[in-house]
Amino acid sequence: MVYIKKLSEHVDEKVTLKGWVYNYRSSKNLYFIELRDGSGICQCVVARDEVPDEAWQGAESLRQESSLEITGTVVEDERSIGGYELQVTDLNVIQVAEDYPITPKEHGVEFLMENRHLWLRSQRQWAAMRVRNEIIFAIHTFFQNEGFIQMDAPIFTGNAAEGTTTLFETEYFEEQAYLTQSGQLYGEAMAMAHGLIYTFGPTFRAEKSKTRRHLTEFWMIEPEMAFYDLNMNMDLAERFVKVIIGRVLENCENELNILERDTENLKKAVEHDFPVISYTDAVENLKSDETAQMLDDMMESRKQEKEDLAKEKEELEAEHGQAKKWRKAQIDQRIKDIAARVDQIEEDLRNIPEWKKSAREFEWGADFGGSDETILTMQYDVPILVHRYPAEIKAFYMKRDPEDDKLALAVDMLAPEGYGEIIGGSQREDDLDVLLERIHEHDLPENIFDWYLDLRKYGTVPHSGFGLGLERTVAWLCGLHHVRETIPFPRMMGRLRP
């Protein structure tokens, strides 16, 4: 048995492929079967004169997603997807699939999500999962090469600590338990045992967020490093992300092609330093005249684009009447695209004045909202690192800046192109008394943290770490609109099936 991915090694040989019908076309004496086998897609040409009668009848019975074994000679052919095709000599139908719900045409999100178990077979979803796999492999390779030990934090936890986030509650024998929202505190304990560690596991947040960046169950990678300060932490995060992008560019060319991902900015991210900006400078940036001007310019260019699209739509509608059928379909599609884009523009036109106002009136000490993040990141093509946030808006375990007690030694990495925060991290408070004080300030129960406080009692050291959101990273590298397409079976508000 040969896999489609390896067809180039079998030119002019007779091989047998096993797979599913992705799509098919036919004429009287010729059948074209697009076969997918999980490794790729190959067009198989069945000519009536070249195969036994049973094989021809088998071909005629095929429907989308029918399973089959197919034998033939591999030939190079430019007309075929992938550059190779199979001149079929025999085929054996395993099962004829009736009424496969997902056709090669367009579908809505709701329908596709209901059929996620089948949607995974579609090209774009296939490509996204391959990129996800490459990213996961790159993450392990990077840390293993750097001498990190992969260790697992528990998923059940007894403490709902860390403050504001809503957690999933569950029962652990007769005790109240929660699903973990982060493995970090445990990561710190493990780093004190092994020096450099990373966790790789699922995390759960019960927030009722319905946005393209949120899931209730997502995967997070959290390295924790003994004897690392904030600068070392930021350097590691940048090198780490660069390696991931580099590996994806190197090994997923075909997948990125299928996803129609423009790789220009990804290449820049590998080659250029990520801008490092303090929170305070970022606030200045938001309030600046230049930013206000940038938003005004953006407003103008959106208005212009809207006019251009309206004109294009008029021209298309005029052409529609006497157009041929295939051209009509093309026009309809383009008009649909235009309508979607115009909706987006109108939303922008409503939002931009508010963004401008919120940026202009931003007060030092507040946390950045979605629009503020957008304004900051749209000024760059590569991720930016924002550091030293006001301590008040950050978690209790983050160390204060020795040069300014109001600041926490925290860092966020914000991805470009609207993908938002992909990394959040900090240097941790390593002084027992200060940490106790913070716990009291945040009104957290001390007894829950007794084991965590032990880490400061017995050989405390400066240490740092960060968490990378896997799905947001996949979404960004794939250029996907929504994180629900970055994980096989996304869990989000109102979606527990399939």
Added chain:
RNA sequence: UCCUCGGUAGCUCAGCGGCAGAGCAAUCGGCUGUUAACCGAUGGGUCGUAGGUUCGAAUCCUACCCGGGGAGCCA
């Protein structure tokens, strides 16, 4: 929880007070190189649910259910 957009054939949508429509999919037929193939024919409906206004409601009003996008929160 709030704001906003939507729910019409298996799918994607049009229709927005007066006979329920199109494309794709399905079924049948045609076509020797197609590639979201093409051409012809056929079948296919609880217009999200409940109530109201009206001579008449998919269309207007009210409530509810479900979904998309966003705010808050965050990776």
